[in-house]
Amino acid sequence: MIGVHQRFTPLQRLLHWLMAVCILAMLFIGVGMVSTTMPKYLPLVVIHKSLGIAILVLALIRLAVRLRYGAPALPADLPEPMKLAAHLSHYALYALMIGMPLLGWAMLSAAAYPVVVFGGLWLPAFLPQSDSLHTWLWDAHFYLAFAFFALVLVHVAAALFHGLIRRDGVFETMASVSVSTQDELVPAE
Amino acid sequence: MLKPHRFLLGSLTLIAIVIGAGAAAFAYTAGWFSPERLTPGRLVAALAPPTGPALGHRRNHAKGICFTGVFEANGAGSELSRAQVFARGQYPVLGRFNLGTPDPNAPDATVRIRGLGVSISTPDGQEWRSAMVDPPVFPVSTPQGFYELLLASASKDPNAMKNFAAAHPEFAPFGDWAKNAPWTGSYAEDRFNSLNSFVFVDNSGAGHVVRWSLLPAAQPVPISPDDLAKRGPDFLEQEIAQRVASAPQRWTMVVTIANPGDSTADPSKAWPGDRRTVEIGTLVAQKIEAERDGPCRDINFDPTVLPTGIQVSDDPFPAARSAAYARSYDLRTAEAKDYPRTATGTKP
Numbered sequence: 001m002i003g004v005h006q007r008f009t010p011l012q013r014l015l016h017w018l019m020a021v022c023i024l025a026m027l028f029i030g031v032g033m034v035s036t037t038m039p040k041y042l043p044l045v046v047i048h049k050s051l052g053i054a055i056l057v058l059a060l061i062r063l064a065v066r067l068r069y070g071a072p073a074l075p076a077d078l079p080e081p082m083k084l085a086a087h088l089s090h091y092a093l094y095a096l097m098i099g100m101p102l103l104g105w106a107m108l109s110a111a112a113y114p115v116v117v118f119g120g121l122w123l124p125a126f127l128p129q130s131d132s133l134h135t136w137l138w139d140a141h142f143y144l145a146f147a148f149f150a151l152v153l154v155h156v157a158a159a160l161f162h163g164l165i166r167r168d169g170v171f172e173t174m175a176s177v178s179v180s181t182q183d184e185l186v187p188a189e
Numbered sequence: 190m191l192k193p194h195r196f197l198l199g200s201l202t203l204i205a206i207v208i209g210a211g212a213a214a215f216a217y218t219a220g221w222f223s224p225e226r227l228t229p230g231r232l233v234a235a236l237a238p239p240t241g242p243a244l245g246h247r248r249n250h251a252k253g254i255c256f257t258g259v260f261e262a263n264g265a266g267s268e269l270s271r272a273q274v275f276a277r278g279q280y281p282v283l284g285r286f287n288l289g290t291p292d293p294n295a296p297d298a299t300v301r302i303r304g305l306g307v308s309i310s311t312p313d314g315q316e317w318r319s320a321m322v323d324p325p326v327f328p329v330s331t332p333q334g335f336y337e338l339l340l341a342s343a344s345k346d347p348n349a350m351k352n353f354a355a356a357h358p359e360f361a362p363f364g365d366w367a368k369n370a371p372w373t374g375s376y377a378e379d380r381f382n383s384l385n386s387f388v389f390v391d392n393s394g395a396g397h398v399v400r401w402s403l404l405p406a407a408q409p410v411p412i413s414p415d416d417l418a419k420r421g422p423d424f425l426e427q428e429i430a431q432r433v434a435s436a437p438q439r440w441t442m443v444v445t446i447a448n449p450g451d452s453t454a455d456p457s458k459a460w461p462g463d464r465r466t467v468e469i470g471t472l473v474a475q476k477i478e479a480e481r482d483g484p485c486r487d488i489n490f491d492p493t494v495l496p497t498g499i500q501v502s503d504d505p506f507p508a509a510r511s512a513a514y515a516r517s518y519d520l521r522t523a524e525a526k527d528y529p530r531t532a533t534g535t536k537p
Contacts, residue, residue, distance in 0.1 A: 038227075131525035156208065160203070
């Protein structure tokens with residue numbers, strides 16, 4: 001199995017955990033901000049926009065790194081439906097990580113709102129104002145946010161399933177803090 | 190050693206707890222367990238008349254007319270804020286004269302509050318949006334108070350407003366204005382006030398808490414609501430269209446600077462009359478444009494769209510207004526098919 005990594009590369013693990021924090025924060029800020037009229041509404045919106053652009057950039061870097069370094073193979077004895085679910089859910093996660101910030105930015109463009117991020121960077125509008133476009137984009141951004149959160153929960157459940165029940169090493173491909181990409185077998189307790 | 194099936198059960202329980210807690214925290218954050226939370230949706234719903242909202246229209250200040258023009262900055266504002274809009278020059282304006290009503294067909298003489306929304310664009314690509322009204326003070330101190338005012342106004346209980354006024358003594362100055370202040374027969378004769386305070390940040394980084402007003406160049410001519418009613422239900426739109434067609438109409442923008450200790454967080458409290466003011470420029474309405482399919486119809490005059498050099502203050506209203514205006518915008522753009530798209534359209 002020369003050349004096949006037992007774990008994700010340290011860069012991939014770093015990106016994964018950094019983005020995990022960002023995305024969870026993003027989803028909670030998103031549902032929180034649209035349900036409040038308190039003064040915190042404004043800073044939450046500002047953070048939501050800036051964090052969204054940060055996630056977009058990180059996701060594109062992560063996609064490039066993934067295409068370059070690949071991923072550890074799934075256990076050979078994992079049932080085919082689970083393998084399929086694992087692959088499809090990861091395509092969906094990448095699509096959402098890249099798609100959600102673009103949908104949000106597009107939605108604001110279609111509403112003729114300025115998009116100001118990182119305390120004063122005015123992003124260009126890339127769509128004309130349009131009621132129908134805005135409505136479509138708003139719906140997509142809103143409903144996909146809940147789908148995204150559901151997918152994150154399924155992802156966490158699957159990771160724990162691998163780590164606690166199957167104990168097949170899949171959890172450790174991402175959870176390990178080791179800087180090595182090769183499996184360093186630890187004596188069993 | 191645990192038996193394998195006991196261990197499996199424990200693991201499954203742990204997974205269920207993690208996922209369940211995550212979902213519950215999310216639902217709590219979204220407000221699903223908090224029916225008392227003042228959400229943008231509840232605030233906007235409370236604005237609707239008993240017959241329901243006018244679909245496709247702004248949920249408040251639904252009646253109005255667009256205009257285009259310029260803001261002529263005289264440069265005096267640059268002392269207070271580094272925003273480009275205060276540097277001497279002319280900047281294009283998209284604006285809207287409006288009436289504070291959720292009914293787009295309300296007769297003019299039935300609406301006490303008039304408003305002016307503006308969006309001023311500058312060459313640096315930034316924008317300053319402001320939505321002002323003609324009363325000198327806001328009716329209440331907090332967004333929660335505003336929500337209670339809406340509930341009281343809509344209530345069938347004959348004592349609702351009396352009880353509200355008793356619970357909100359800050360309402361008195363506004364109530365006095367609404368009852369006793371003279372009406373005018375023209376948007377061009379009205380003074381419009383930001384009411385909310387904002388912070389102007391100057392080149393040194395120092396902040397100045399301010400409110401601003403647009404003072405009409407035209408001399409106000411008082412008119413009774415009865416006489417205004419006799420001129421027709423849409424007189425104000427017709428009048429401003431004719432008036433601007435004959436000559437551009439002007440308002441002087443005056444910034445009032447708070448002294449330390451002034452009530453910057455409470456728009457129901459006027460600041461003492463001796464506060465320092467600076468005239469920073471002139472708003473010029475040059476061309477009236479139709480509301481229907483006009484350039485301002487699809488603009489949300491969100492008062493928190495601010496250029497670098499203007500920030501929100503400790504006043505809680507701009508945040509609440511931004512949240513509610515966004516909700517109104519999301520609703521009405523989704524209802525675009527219900528909006529009378531042509532100038533000949535009538536009631537939706």
